[in-house]
Amino acid sequence: MNILVTGAAGMIGRKLVDALVAQGHLGGTEITALTLVDQVAPVLPDGVPGAALAVDIADPAAAPALIEQRPDVIVHLAAVVSGVAEADFDLGYDVNLDGTTQLLRAIADQDGYRPRYVQTSSIAVFGTPLPDLIPDEQPLEPLTSYGTQKAMGELMVNDLSRKGVLDGISLRLPTICVRPGKPNGAASSFFSGIVREPLNREEAVLPVPEDVRHWHASPRAAVNFLLHAATMDLEPMGPRRALSLPGVSCTVGEQIAALERAAPGASKLIRHEPDETVMKIVETWPRGFDPKRARFLGFEAEPDFDAIVRVYVEEELDGEVPSFG
Numbered sequence: 001m002n003i004l005v006t007g008a009a010g011m012i013g014r015k016l017v018d019a020l021v022a023q024g025h026l027g028g029t030e031i032t033a034l035t036l037v038d039q040v041a042p043v044l045p046d047g048v049p050g051a052a053l054a055v056d057i058a059d060p061a062a063a064p065a066l067i068e069q070r071p072d073v074i075v076h077l078a079a080v081v082s083g084v085a086e087a088d089f090d091l092g093y094d095v096n097l098d099g100t101t102q103l104l105r106a107i108a109d110q111d112g113y114r115p116r117y118v119q120t121s122s123i124a125v126f127g128t129p130l131p132d133l134i135p136d137e138q139p140l141e142p143l144t145s146y147g148t149q150k151a152m153g154e155l156m157v158n159d160l161s162r163k164g165v166l167d168g169i170s171l172r173l174p175t176i177c178v179r180p181g182k183p184n185g186a187a188s189s190f191f192s193g194i195v196r197e198p199l200n201r202e203e204a205v206l207p208v209p210e211d212v213r214h215w216h217a218s219p220r221a222a223v224n225f226l227l228h229a230a231t232m233d234l235e236p237m238g239p240r241r242a243l244s245l246p247g248v249s250c251t252v253g254e255q256i257a258a259l260e261r262a263a264p265g266a267s268k269l270i271r272h273e274p275d276e277t278v279m280k281i282v283e284t285w286p287r288g289f290d291p292k293r294a295r296f297l298g299f300e301a302e303p304d305f306d307a308i309v310r311v312y313v314e315e316e317l318d319g320e321v322p323s324f325g
């Protein structure tokens with residue numbers, strides 16, 4: 001089986017590649033080639049068959065060259081994040097919309113080819129006013145460029161799946177928390193920062209009140225969503241191929257309480273510094289979902305935020321919780 005992953009050098013992409021390499025198969029079929037694509041050269045581990053390519057997916061020549069190889073499974077993760085897509089209209093539409101449609105049209109151009117196609121969408125496809133628990137039937141009404149680009153990608157995957165061009169699915173990931181690495185400048189960055197920075201003995205800035213509620217899942221849950229989506233039977237979904245996925249709905253205060261349970265004293269490193277601009281953006285975001293359809297189809301996330309903190313400690317701190325005594 002030949003698997004193509006775009007955005008393979010990104011946070012989720014790297015973890016997905018690690019999981020694919022570790023298991024060596026997908027859905028019981030041996031992985032014979034992994035083609036990793038990203039604007040930033042991805043890394044293909046030694047001894048793994050395939051290729052690691054530095055490619056700009058917004059380049060119209062990119063998709064036909066990648067799809068000519070007729071990969072059995074395509075996981076499309078490459079995108080610019082919400083803040084960038086909002087600030088740079090051309091870049092957002094070039095990468096998130098054109099990069100996606102070029103890939104989908106290149107698939108359609110191959111005769112007798114119907115790959116499994118998995119792409120990541122976002123809860124930003126929904127716009128205010130939003131109920132506390134967003135149902136599966138919530139209409140797509142994005143209020144940002146990023147959400148609009150993701151919603152258009154979802155519609156195209158529905159259409160091409162209906163036409164039998166591909167067997168596709170779009171996954172509306174919760175906010176992935178705790179994101180490893182450095183703060184990334186996204187308005188949502190603090191949701192990870194208030195856990196990650198204290199656990200790394202650094203100060204974190206909290207720009208919103210503790211009663212702000214949001215929807216989270218761990219990077220490990222994200223990888224499991226992708227692996228499940230790449231192997232499950234999609235026929236029961238019919239023509240509606242986009243799913244809001246399970247996650248944990250919790251307040252910032254509940255996040256901090258979970259951090260304290262894992263590492264008593266760590267929350268002293270969180271500095272409250274209210275930021276009206278961040279607050280105005282965050283006010284418009286989903287607080288929770290009732291993802292019945294995804295649960296019925298076998299998607300699972302962590303049961304609570306304590307479990308999300310444990311994933312960070314296991315994956316990024318070698319299981320060692322620092323002491324703040």
Ligand SMILES: NC(=O)c1ccc[n+]([C@@H]2O[C@H](COP(=O)([O-])OP(=O)(O)OC[C@H]3O[C@@H](n4cnc5c(N)ncnc54)[C@H](O)[C@@H]3O)[C@@H](O)[C@H]2O)c1
Nearest residue numbers: 007009010011012038039056057077078079120173175176
């Ligand atoms: N992390 C989250 O909380 C979250 C939530 C919802 C949806 N998503 C979606 O999941 C996917 C992966 O997210 P992530 O957190 O790993 O993001 P990330 O920013 O870490 O990774 C995205 C990757 O895409 C690559 N990329 C950007 N423009 C490109 C281009 N023109 N050509 C080729 N590669 C390009 C980047 O270099 C980066 O490595 C994205 O589609 C994102 O929109 C993420």
